[in-house]
Amino acid sequence: MPVTTARVIADLPFVAAQVHDDRVAWRHPRDGQWHDLTFTDVAEWVMELASGLVHLGVEPGDRVCVLSETRPEWSAVELAVLAAGGIVVPIYPSSAPEECAWIIGDSGAVLLIAETDEQRAKIAEIRDQVPALRDVIVIEGGGLAELRSHGRTSPVPVELDDRRAAIDPDDPTVIIYTSGTTGPPKGCVLTNRNWLTMCQLTVELNYVLPDDVVYLFLPLAHVFAQIVQLSAIYTGTTVAFYGGDTAKIVPELSQVRPTFLPSVPRIFEKIYTVATTGVPEDQLRQAVQVGLAVRKFQAADQPLPADLAAAFDKVDPVFARVRAIFGGRLRQALSGAAPISVEVLEFFTAAGVPVLEGYGMSESTGVGTVNTLARHKLGSVGTYGMANLQLKVAEDGEILMNGPHVFAGYWNNPAATAEVLTDGWLHTGDLGEIDDDGFVTITGRKKDIIITAGGKNIAPANVENQLRQSRWISHAVVYGDLKPYLVALITLDEDEIVPWAQAQGLPTDLPTLARTPEARALIQDVVDEANSHFAHVSQVKRFTVLDRDLSQENGELTPTLKVKRKIVHSTHAKLYDELYS
Template identity: 40%
Template sequence: MATTHVKGNTPVEVGADEHLTSRLWQRASASGTREVLRYWDAGAWRGLTWAQLGDRVRAVAAGLIGMGIDKGDRVALMSNTRVEWTVTDLAILAVGGVTVPIYETSSAEQCAWILSDSGTKLAVCATPDHAKILDQARAEASDLGEIFVIDDGGLDALAERAGDGDPGKVTERADDLGLGDLASIIYTSGTTGNPKGCSLTHGNLLSTARQTEINLAALFGPEASTLLFLPLAHVFARIIQFVALESDVQMGYARSVEQLAEDLESFSPTFLLSVPRVFEKVFNGAQRKAEGAKAKVFNFAVQAAQDWASTDHPGLAANLKRGLADKLVYSKLRHALGGKIRYCVSGGAPLAPHLAYFFHAAGITILEGYGLTETSAASCVNTPKAMRIGTVGQPSPGTEVMVAEDGELLMRGSGVFTGYWHNDQATGEVITDDGWFRTGDIGAIDDDGFVRITGRKKELIVTAAGKNVAPAVLEERLKSHRLVSQAMVVGDNRPFVAAVITLEPDELTAFAAEHGLSGGPAELRTDAQVLAELGKAVDHANAAVSKAESIRKITVLDRDFTEEHNEMTPTMKLRRRNIIENHSDEIEALYTG
């Protein structure tokens, strides 16, 4: 009989009077000259010690009190990932405020909904352009007061507004906090309708951070460091921020995704958090550069990784091949990532097994995890001591996972949110009477307690013949091909399964040069050689499913799915209904042409 319930280890206890800034104040008064936060400025990495961080947070927090921010008041934070994000977040939390993150790519309409629904009283943003967007949204957000712009000296200006909000009052506010107090309302980037605000308490986030600190202790030694580049508006990066602060790990802030390669080399982190798409780009980029004889070497390294990493006890031949591949390929990959990285934490989407094998053999173990905004992110994770590629690991300490009769995964634990902000109906739909959270994901639990995600319950496709098809496995396999940027499987109430594919521009350019072709996605999407190559991606995807679930046809678009066309969420999830609507003619042609 299949396992349907698993419980994580006994959790570390968190004191009822602790909160997300407790350790900040302890370390600010006790720590020396070591820099805990580092950022790029004037051509070099600069830093803040715990004492400097404490002073900066206290000054901004006093300004918030001076601006009339009371306990429970919501403060919006719209910014890229930067040191000021963390300073502002901690300042809001320190005075008992509630941080409302907003993605820097959000439109005025999206901002208006978040600001109005949350009742935000004050906003901090990164740039004047962000301020313009927030101002446009103001008409729908009657409670919104002043907007402070970081690039225009906004945090200094906010600190100057302290007035009666002297540093002593910040201490009084912090001392009044506890685990049950609301810390953040994070709006999920829903694929349909307006996003819902997930209410997360200090207890939700702090407990999750503490359990993660214990669960992944191998990552958080005295010399550990990480470089943040994912958006802190997302719960995944946010929880790592808190884990790093709790475990005294040095955090760096990448200048941008475009400059990430340079920053990795100069900062040299020991671990990294990322999403599968980044690992795909690193792998595909290395594959693209391996031309001629180098291509054979790279393919040898890929196969050596598969042979070595797919077994717990590799033999002599596998170890020798891995050693040779390390000299020829893997060592160069580690150097490109800064030279010190030994672990990466992956979340947000399924990780293709071939990527996990390749990086693991290269000495960079990717620990795939799983969680949602509603569960404070880190609900399950593979650890250095308990890892099984193809799964999202075992439940974190204090977390329970159960498989319902229809295959949906249910969760219960200290990280599970208190509900959706001002939306009791939606809360009642996902929280059972005995406290289980309905994740909406379909999955299974193996005999050793490792959890495997197989798809989203709402995304299941039912063909005209009544066959249930989970699109996730097909889409992820398609996207593992170098030419594929995005893929969406269709076939609901249709006679067969098909796929809509977009092309990766850089890889397409390289492929065109290799095969004597010219043009971009619009010109090459119907080229016979390109379609033949995409046929290999389809074959790879179909190898994972039954014939009834297999992809029979594809259509290739002349552009990628984008946020601007409302086809992707800020976290790079597909807005399926919008994609179907925007490309209805191409999809219809699959079944009528």
């Protein structure tokens, strides 16, 4: 049963211990083995850390930053800070020192929990810029264990009970700084009411079930991962934290055998590429059609016609490999944070691994619309109207949201808050449409719309998404504002293009390979195929292949792998200019 009696998020771990007791809450790898923590174990850990924080001088309302990869300690620290009456401020572990300085300084954080000495060194570089920061505790340096030990030997349960009782449902809990595709990040203030609304929605939709095992590798600095960890505690679901190495995600999936997987599109796209490599296009298309037909019969609980069953037996070995990659018992997966193509979704549905798409943003607690197993439409981001959530499309096509999931505003930034909140309605900046069945489709970003020299409005994401379906392409960035036609900057997927180059007897280093006529011809075929899906004005007329991939290190990608469009345009302005020369 869900933890419905929690008044504020700080209550969650303690009420969950009473309700879920010795059920497994968290699972994590260490020394080659997976170790389990029950809900009671988690509550004890949180209580001891919270007591340690009180002794350290953390007061109600104080901001505490967490700079770490996703791991159980991250979640324990967050729950402990909340239990002590504080506010959590996540920082992506990939953040540069300057980005850390901005978030620490803007939030006024008094304490930072760093994962490693390497992360602490980044803070040391900018320590003079953040005078409010009093302490830095290192998880792997023994600092967190020491904090817990102090809290264990000197518990303050009455003090913690009083602090939790003083928390208001509309008080801030977490300040999530947006990844900042333009300008410095802004801190989205999310309240207890925001998170509890999200938890209640999870139960209402039967999205995460008590018997589920969720594999979590998403960064906890992102709202998507926060949804997963908090709703799992609320529903009594087991969360298996990844081991910290993205190269081991697939092997860990086979070990954990999750029933639910939240992910960004890139992971599904990579698995799709691996699973379909070597399968002729016509054969793949036929297999997907057969698989989709079978799933419709199964969803309606109807017996398969003999000819369809025979056809499925022939193609299912390909699908069986896909199911095995995910561990063999995946009930459903959720894709968010960026668009994913219908072709990829259809393939996984046909394979018996439903990948459903949802839509939300930090400002809406990651909630907005969602597809469910019971009601979904591939290519849409789902429906709305759950748990008093409201959504509408303005006259200019912008999606607006209203409800208890909408954030309280940007931290210390009333001007920016006023720009996006009007009479309780959140102006998302996303453009979309609602069909007759209530399903929402995202058509682009309001700020990203390209207006050509001929006055045509084009959403570049549609064209880019089509190009990225190619196994050879990692990223595509379309350009053409006030220009006569569209051009694109394209990067090669090293994992796929290098084996192809070897087979062709071509150079395997990307800078050299990107300049070869053979690679150019390969990508030209992809561009031609993508163009066939669009009207003439939306077609890419010229392109250039970059000699490296886009990266977070170069400031071109956010931590969730969204393209920072303006930075890419600025960094590679000369290449774009050459395409118009």
